[in-house]
Amino acid sequence: MSNPISAAFKKARAENRPALLTYTVAGDSSKKQSLDILKSISENADILEVGVPHNTPVADGSQIQTSAYRAIKKGIKINDIFRIVRDFKKFDKNKPIILMGYYNMIFQYGDNNFLSKCKTSGVNGLVVVDLPWPENKDFAKKCKKKSIYFIQLLSPTTTSKRLKKIIQNSHPMNYFISMLSTTGGKLKVSPREILKNYNRIKKINPKKEIVIGFGITGKTIGKLKSADGLVVGSAICKEITRSLNSRQNPVTNVGKLVRKLKNKIK
Amino acid sequence: MKLKKKIPVIDQGNSLGFWGGKFGGNFVPETLKKPIEDLEVLFNKLKKDKKFISERDKYFKNWVGAPTRFIKLENLTNHIGGAQIWSKVVSDANGGAHKIYNATVHCLLAKRSGKKIICGDTGAGYAGKMLSMAAKKFGLKCKIFMGAKDIARQKPNVKAMKKNGAEVIPVYSGSQTLVDAVSECMRFWVANCDTTAMCVGSTVGPAVFVRICGWSTSQISRELKIQLIKEFGSIPKKLKLYNCVGGGSSSFGFWNEFMDYDKKQVEFIGVEAGGPAKSKKHAAPLTYGSKIGILHGAAQYVNQNSDGQIEETESISAGLDYPGISPLHCFLKDTKRARYTAASDEEALSAYKLVTKFEKLRPSLEPSHAFFVALKEAKKLSKDTVVVINSCGDAYKDRGILEERLGKKYVKSN
Numbered sequence: 081m082s083n084p085i086s087a088a089f090k091k092a093r094a095e096n097r098p099a100l101l102t103y104t105v106a107g108d109s110s111k112k113q114s115l116d117i118l119k120s121i122s123e124n125a126d127i128l129e130v131g132v133p134h135n136t137p138v139a140d141g142s143q144i145q146t147s148a149y150r151a152i153k154k155g156i157k158i159n160d161i162f163r164i165v166r167d168f169k170k171f172d173k174n175k176p177i178i179l180m181g182y183y184n185m186i187f188q189y190g191d192n193n194f195l196s197k198c199k200t201s202g203v204n205g206l207v208v209v210d211l212p213w214p215e216n217k218d219f220a221k222k223c224k225k226k227s228i229y230f231i232q233l234l235s236p237t238t239t240s241k242r243l244k245k246i247i248q249n250s251h252p253m254n255y256f257i258s259m260l261s262t263t264g265g266k267l268k269v270s271p272r273e274i275l276k277n278y279n280r281i282k283k284i285n286p287k288k289e290i291v292i293g294f295g296i297t298g299k300t301i302g303k304l305k306s307a308d309g310l311v312v313g314s315a316i317c318k319e320i321t322r323s324l325n326s327r328q329n330p331v332t333n334v335g336k337l338v339r340k341l342k343n344k345i346k
Numbered sequence: 347m348k349l350k351k352k353i354p355v356i357d358q359g360n361s362l363g364f365w366g367g368k369f370g371g372n373f374v375p376e377t378l379k380k381p382i383e384d385l386e387v388l389f390n391k392l393k394k395d396k397k398f399i400s401e402r403d404k405y406f407k408n409w410v411g412a413p414t415r416f417i418k419l420e421n422l423t424n425h426i427g428g429a430q431i432w433s434k435v436v437s438d439a440n441g442g443a444h445k446i447y448n449a450t451v452h453c454l455l456a457k458r459s460g461k462k463i464i465c466g467d468t469g470a471g472y473a474g475k476m477l478s479m480a481a482k483k484f485g486l487k488c489k490i491f492m493g494a495k496d497i498a499r500q501k502p503n504v505k506a507m508k509k510n511g512a513e514v515i516p517v518y519s520g521s522q523t524l525v526d527a528v529s530e531c532m533r534f535w536v537a538n539c540d541t542t543a544m545c546v547g548s549t550v551g552p553a554v555f556v557r558i559c560g561w562s563t564s565q566i567s568r569e570l571k572i573q574l575i576k577e578f579g580s581i582p583k584k585l586k587l588y589n590c591v592g593g594g595s596s597s598f599g600f601w602n603e604f605m606d607y608d609k610k611q612v613e614f615i616g617v618e619a620g621g622p623a624k625s626k627k628h629a630a631p632l633t634y635g636s637k638i639g640i641l642h643g644a645a646q647y648v649n650q651n652s653d654g655q656i657e658e659t660e661s662i663s664a665g666l667d668y669p670g671i672s673p674l675h676c677f678l679k680d681t682k683r684a685r686y687t688a689a690s691d692e693e694a695l696s697a698y699k700l701v702t703k704f705e706k707l708r709p710s711l712e713p714s715h716a717f718f719v720a721l722k723e724a725k726k727l728s729k730d731t732v733v734v735i736n737s738c739g740d741a742y743k744d745r746g747i748l749e750e751r752l753g754k755k756y757v758k759s760n
Binding site: 134135136137138139140141145149152157158182183184185186187188189209210211212213214215232233234235236237238239242257260261262265 | 373377378380525539642
């Protein structure tokens with residue numbers, strides 16, 4: 081069976097649009113609510129990235145940090161996250177799920193244990209922010225054995241030589257960081273410039289799916305439509321925070337936001 | 347795991363930057379790979395460049411003020427009645443602590459790389475103060491990240507940073523101490539690595555920062571070796587070097603030149619912060635058997651829960667209040683070259699009282715931890731044993747805490 085991640089890209093391509101990837105933090109603002117949020121956005125999102133909250137995140141901006149601290153404060157544990165994924169898959173078994181987090185959490189769980197648990201709960205891909213290439217070679221191989229995509233990150237600072245090597249060794253999907261920023265920074269480069277870099281990467285191997293993330297909001301998403309996929313994370317976390325602060329229901333609000341995002345890339 | 351002889355410890359990591367195959371490394375976001383590699387290339391070249399070394403030495407001598415004093419603490423020696431007690435008064439250095447060495451070298455490197463801004467983290471405020479001094483000296487703009495809790499408890503250093511023209515950015519996330527300051531500083535670098543150089547304030551962080559800091563603070567042991575030979579004619583037969591350990595920059599620098607000596611001759615004792623006597627929280631991952639984890643880009647022993655969340659620490663001394671520890675010290679512990687233990691807040695305060703009662707020396711709360719263990723052990727040691735404590739910081743920055751805990755006379759009388 082092929083990985084549902086590839087199927088999601090295929091479907092989006094057939095509809096002549098990029099795949100929409102959302103990022104929400106597991107356990108934000110509670111275990112149940114984060115599951116409900118996943119359910120409410122699954123109609124419009126093609127791939128769901130689920131953040132594994134960590135308390136010393138070196139690449140996340142304030143929005144995602146706020147979500148992560150909120151989830152940790154509520155006592156979220158890794159096993160809860162696997163449960164959320166498993167429960168979600170009962171609701172929508174074909175929707176691909178990617179876990180995104182920092183390596184220490186995986187390391188403490190044990191690489192093999194972690195991947196087995198990913199497999200049984202229905203995780204289809206992994207982004208490990210602080211496990212770059214070539215340090216991730218062994219881990220990526222272990223993922224492959226379990227048919228889980230290990231998603232390589234690429235950045236504007238990645239040299240051409242390095243890009244080639246990473247792409248060569250990569251699984252079918254990779255993640256291009258739009259600019260020099262933590263997550264959720266204001267887009268400080270033009271969409272044209274981002275797409276220029278994106279195309280440079282795409283050219284190396286057009287068969288690899290490349291998604292763009294960091295700094296993408298409702299305002300900018302429409303201008304990046306030509307990519308294989310687009311990730312929106314901080315804008316969603318911000319909406320959760322805003323909803324909580326104004327005593328509104330984050331589940332319906334985030335559902336609405338994702339529908340709007342989807343409409344902008346149709 | 348084995349320590350090699352005749353190769354500097356900073357250069358004993360493997361190609362991926364791991365000491366002993368498992369400590370250190372580069373667990374960093376992709377964006378930082380290139381700037382880190384650039385810094386590695388630059389540092390590897392310059393540390394062999396005679397011109398660069400003489401430039402460094404010139405600034406160490408004329409600006410930092412090398413060598414710092416090596417003095418016998420006669421009164422304490424008599425009072426304790428055991429080993430001879432000496433101190434390397436590193437707080438003599440410009441700015442009042444060892445952090446000046448790393449800051450100077452990072453600014454020299456930043457200049458060479460053409461960067462105009464330098465950012466850094468700070469706990470006790472010394473790393474930040476020194477970086478602001480060095481940045482001013484070398485014409486760089488300076489941004490310092492500091493936990494909001496530390497800003498409140500280390501005011502004199504904050505004032506100094508601002509006076510030097512640095513922007514002090516308070517960090518409100520997490521425990522609002524050093525661990526959060528380092529995270530925030532790394533995040534800033536992720537977003538600004540094209541224009542900005544980063545100085546990690548201790549022998550922590552991605553491997554190259556561990557190496558640069560260790561290389562810089564080793565000035566301490568280079569000086570001490572000469573001073574010991576001048577004083578005793580040779581390296582004493584029984585020498586014990588006590589140092590506090592937070593991130594581990596001063597202790598590594600204090601020991602580096604003696605690495606190849608047999609530990610029966612030159613013993614290294616690292617003293618971590620045990621925290622308040624009644625609290626379960628501490629900043630002593632080596633002493634209390636913390637597990638290996640990844641923090642700020644490096645694998646190390648670190649205080650964490652079973653899920654891998656980094657745990658909050660507690661210590662009276664902001665400079666030691668860090669949940670992790672340098673990969674270099676993990677390596678020295680596992681190869682058994684150094685011995686590690688901890689002193690509590692109360693023990694550090696008692697040592698501060700004792701030292702200031704007998705000597706004209708005013709160690710900050712960080713080295714007071716080392717003084718406590720050294721004085722306790724010195725009692726049982728023979729008269730021909732030479733105990734040296736690195737007094738790596740001055741207590742001026744601690745006067746608020748000292749006044750609160752010990753009363754006014756301990757601030758005024760010194």
